[in-house]
Amino acid sequence: MYFCYADDSGADQGRTLTGLLVPEEGWNDLLHHWLExxxxxxxxxxxxxxxxxxxNQLVKGRGRPCATEEQNKRFRSRSARIAxxxxxxxxxxxxxxxRVLTVAxxxxxxxxVYQSFVNHLEAWALDQDTRFMIMFDGLSGPLDADALAPEDARAAWEQAIRNAKPYRDTHRGLPLASRRVLEDPVMQDSKYSQFIQAADLVGYAAFHHLALKQPEVWPKIxxxxxxxxxxxxLSHHWLPGHGTDGIVWADSDTRP
Known part of the structure; x- marks a missing residue:
């Protein structure tokens, strides 16, 4: 079984969704390298x-992520951020x-885009005779429900559930007897998930890689x-057989 950590990128009239796929036996290895x-x-x-x-903030030099002001000044340069x-x-x-897959x-x-993303993963998982779960960037509920009045906390939870509905419906719309994605998407706040942050960094790079080749889609970028x-x-990790450079378009007439 694989875990898939996914995040979206893009702008204007084009969106991308990138997933990092890691088998259960490779999860510790991935975390080791990331934490290193x-x-x-x-x-x-x-x-x-x-x-x-x-x-977006890292590459564009926004925010003050370092422990001290002196370090923040040193880390503000474009070269440091890109490095x-x-x-x-x-x-x-x-x-x-x-393994890495991006759908645009x-x-x-x-x-x-998520619908097409899941369809590609379903086809891949069938070919590999495996299954997968998706962890997707998003709030699963209020950040501090205990600080809210009961009715406000309930409303916040209901809103989070509604926000996840399109993604949940994608999973539940698949034929139960043959589907390879297990459970509903698990919404994880990127602030607390190292691998959602990893998917964000890869997705941002994949978006810029694609925008260089398809400037007509993002003329303002x-x-x-x-x-x-x-x-x-990550070229050796791109999912084989899916588009070019590990990137596939949601509709066939706009493939790179």
Whole structure:
């Protein structure tokens, strides 16, 4: 069985969804390499291991993730931020069993891309005779329900459940006798999930890699070439048989 950690990226009329797939027996190895990268970030730039890594903020030099003001000033440069992002993708590439899939769509709706994402994973899992669970970036409920009045907490939980409905319906719409994805999607807040953060970093790089090749989809975006270079570090992990460079379009007439 595989665990799949997924996050979306993109802008304007195009969205992408990237999943990191790791078999249950490789989960510890992936975490080892990721945490080793987090240790290097802390040693080199003072970014604590529990600080959330958000690709958009990291690469664009936003936020103050370091432990001290002096470290934040040093880490503010574009070269440092891109080097940190590249370091983490290098670490992910060290996990031999890791697989990466990105699905892109000409839409503003992530849920539409998610449907195609699951369909591709279903076909892959059938071919591999395996099953998988999806952990997807999103809130599973209020962050601090105890601090809310009972009626407010109930409303917050109901809203979180409604927000997950399109993704839940994708799973439940599959034929039960043959489906390979187990359970509903497990919504995880990226702030508390190292692997959702990893999917975000890879997804951001995959988006820039694709935007360089398909500028007509994102005419307002200036893709960062170094993000494409970082994404290529995972070339041996791209899911084979699905699109080009591990990226497949949701609809067949817009494949790269």
């Amino acid at each position: 990268g987090r240790r290097k970030l802390e040693e080199e730039w003072g970014v604590p291991k529990n600080a959330e890594l958000h690709a 940190a992002h590249d370091l983490m993708l290098k670490q992910l590439a060290r996990c031999e069993s890791l 769509g000409r839409t503003t709706q992530v849920a539409e 200036a893709p960062v070439g170094l993000m494409s270079k970082a994404y290529k570090r």
